[in-house]
Amino acid sequence: xVIDRTFxxxxxxxxxxxxxxxxxxxxxxxxxxxxLSAQLKVYLPxxxxxxxGQTFAVLxxxxxxxxxxxxxxxxxxxxxxxxxxPVFAGGAGAxxxxxxxxxxxxxxxxxxxxxxxxxxxxxxxxxxxxxxxxVLGNIVLHxxxxxxxxxxxxxxxxxxxxxxxxxxxxILKVILAAVLLPAGWEILNNLNKxxxxx
Numbered sequence: 001x002v003i004d005r006t007f008x009x010x011x012x013x014x015x016x017x018x019x020x021x022x023x024x025x026x027x028x029x030x031x032x033x034x035x036l037s038a039q040l041k042v043y044l045p046x047x048x049x050x051x052x053g054q055t056f057a058v059l060x061x062x063x064x065x066x067x068x069x070x071x072x073x074x075x076x077x078x079x080x081x082x083x084x085x086p087v088f089a090g091g092a093g094a095x096x097x098x099x100x101x102x103x104x105x106x107x108x109x110x111x112x113x114x115x116x117x118x119x120x121x122x123x124x125x126x127x128x129x130x131x132x133x134x135v136l137g138n139i140v141l142h143x144x145x146x147x148x149x150x151x152x153x154x155x156x157x158x159x160x161x162x163x164x165x166x167x168x169x170x171i172l173k174v175i176l177a178a179v180l181l182p183a184g185w186e187i188l189n190n191l192n193k194x195x196x197x198x
Contacts (some may be wrong), residue, residue: 004120004121005120006063006064006065006066006116006119006120006124007063007064007065007184007185007188008026008064008065008066008069009066010188014115019102023069026065026069026073027065027069027072027073027076027137028073028076030064030065030069030070030073031073031074031076031077031087032058032059032087033061034054034057034058034061034073034074034077034087035077035081035085035086035087035088036079037052037053037054037057038053038054038087038089039058039089039192040052040053041089043094044129044161044165045140046098046151046160046161046165047159047161047162047165048100048101048149048153048161048162049100049101049104049145049149049162049166050089050090050101051137051165051166051169052089054089054104054108055138055141055166055170055173055181056173056176056177058074058108058111058112058137058141059111059112059115059137059138059141059173059177060177060180060181061073061074061112062074062111062112062113062114062116062119062137063115063116063118063124063130063133063177063181064119064121064198065112065116066117066119066120067112067113067114067116067120068113068116069116070112070113070115070116071109071110071112071113072118073112074108074111074112075109077108078097078105078106078109081093081096081105082094082096082097088101088105089101095193098128099146100148100149100152100153100162101147103144103145103146103147103148103149104141104142104144104148104162106148107140107141107142107143107144107145108141110140111137111138111140111141111144112137112145114133114136114137114140114167115133115134115136115137117180118132118136119133119161119181121127122186124181124182125181125182125185126182127178127179127182130177130178130181130182131175131178133176134173134174134177134178135174138174142161142162142163142166145162146158146159146162146163149161149162150162
């Protein structure tokens with residue numbers, strides 16, 4: 001069943017011009033949130049890929065904004081970094097996209113689109129389906145990152161440097177999302193009931 005409604009849609013104005021301004025505003029804000037989350041980074045001595053808050057931000061924003069706005073926010077984030085804004089964990093400029101983290105960065109777009117699309121179908125309203133959506137989003141994101149990193153350093157080193165160190169953190173992020181998203185919908189539903197809204 002297609003619900004076609006995300007958290008961002010709850011607060012979206014009904015008037016067309018206002019809705020367009022709202023969409024542009026939240027897309028820009030979301031791209032900046034990803035940039036800020038990139039600054040939460042821990043470098044590992046055995047990996048060219050740092051641990052950051054980005055994957056959680058990307059997947060959560062995809063769920064909150066929906067497929068199109070989520071993907072647009074990630075695309076805008078890549079453009080911001082490519083033109084020299086200091087939003088990447090590894091610095092700024094188009095060269096970062098060609099480096100060892102480039103695949104992960106590009107993977108933000110399809111990962112956010114996928115999770116956003118699943119959220120539009122109501123997957124973010126129950127714990128089990130939220131977990132499934134976040135796991136699928138992580139798989140997409142890491143697939144892009146792994147394939148690109150493997151081209152640079154080889155399959156086995158890429159697996160141990162670009163996948164293994166992030167499994168525990170990804171599990172924790174999935175659990176956190178599975179708590180926050182359904183709880184957020186529950187709060188909104190209870191608020192609407194209290195206000196007599198449908």
